[in-house]
Amino acid sequence: MRADINYSDIIDSDEARIAQAAADAAPHQLSADIDPSKFFITQDSSKYTQENHDVWRIMYTERMKTLDAQASDVFLRGLNQIGLVPEHVPYVADINRRLQDLTGWESHPVPGYLPAKAFFACLAHRRFPTTITMRPRELMNYLPEPDIFHDVFGHVPLHADPVFAEFLQTYGKAALHCEDPYHIERLARLFWFTVEFGLIREQGETKLYGSGLISSIGESFHALESDHVDRRPFDMELVCDTPFEIDHYQPILYVLDSFEQLRDAMNSYAEQVLEESGALEVL
Numbered sequence: 001m002r003a004d005i006n007y008s009d010i011i012d013s014d015e016a017r018i019a020q021a022a023a024d025a026a027p028h029q030l031s032a033d034i035d036p037s038k039f040f041i042t043q044d045s046s047k048y049t050q051e052n053h054d055v056w057r058i059m060y061t062e063r064m065k066t067l068d069a070q071a072s073d074v075f076l077r078g079l080n081q082i083g084l085v086p087e088h089v090p091y092v093a094d095i096n097r098r099l100q101d102l103t104g105w106e107s108h109p110v111p112g113y114l115p116a117k118a119f120f121a122c123l124a125h126r127r128f129p130t131t132i133t134m135r136p137r138e139l140m141n142y143l144p145e146p147d148i149f150h151d152v153f154g155h156v157p158l159h160a161d162p163v164f165a166e167f168l169q170t171y172g173k174a175a176l177h178c179e180d181p182y183h184i185e186r187l188a189r190l191f192w193f194t195v196e197f198g199l200i201r202e203q204g205e206t207k208l209y210g211s212g213l214i215s216s217i218g219e220s221f222h223a224l225e226s227d228h229v230d231r232r233p234f235d236m237e238l239v240c241d242t243p244f245e246i247d248h249y250q251p252i253l254y255v256l257d258s259f260e261q262l263r264d265a266m267n268s269y270a271e272q273v274l275e276e277s278g279a280l281e282v283l
């Protein structure tokens with residue numbers, strides 16, 4: 001099932017065409033030459049309808065009923081720090097003003113799907129590409145592609161945390177400059193089991209931090225409580241060896257001890273990948 005969303009209501013089509021062409025060209029460029037700012041478009045807050053704001057508010061309110069107890073403290077603190085509110089769809093320029101002082105990360109609207117190289121180039125520059133469309137009401141519980149709720153509510157609060165911020169940039173540098181398909185596949189698994197579906201132990205309890213879990217009511221309960229989920233202690237080698245499937249609730253999840261553990265493991269892996277690619281100097 002694909003969402004039937006009319007992007008032209010929110011996005012200027014000429015600007016989007018130029019940005020998408022730049023992103024599509026990225027895989028054919030030298031990694032060091034890719035300029036993420038060419039992929040970005042503007043977000044016009046006046047284009048959102050009352051219906052868009054209503055869907056945001058309903059989803060935000062509904063998620064917070066359980067996330068106060070389910071989500072990582074680091075996520076909840078970040079949510080507060082970046083100034084998201086239930087009343088309206090967020091404006092990324094407002095978020096960036098707050099993130100600037102905290103970690104230097106920024107969120108930038110993109111026209112749609114970015115090729116992997118373009119996406120990694122954004123991360124390597126502490127730029128997070130986000131979709132800016134809001135899902136329709138009938139797809140509140142399940143949307144097969146990212147929208148602003150998944151990308152901003154789900155992902156961006158963690159960018160306020162200096163340790164996670166460092167991890168994500170190092171990930172981007174390693175993935176951008178990696179030329180070995182073996183490592184590219186392993187890095188994709190790492191992203192999946194951390195940024196998208198990660199769990200973390202805090203004060204003796206297992207909490208959510210991956211955006212795929214943060215932004216999904218159904219899967220968040222499944223991830224924390226189901227007997228059918230194998231919750232494994234985070235281990236970089238094991239994570240990178242674990243294939244994943246995208247079309248159903250995850251049967252395997254990995255649990256961090258701390259974000260420092262993730263950052264330190266990433267630093268080691270990035271050194272290995274970049275040394276093999278002859279690009280160690282980008283770290």
Ligand SMILES: [Fe+2]
Nearest residue numbers: 146196211212
């Ligand atoms: Fe995501």
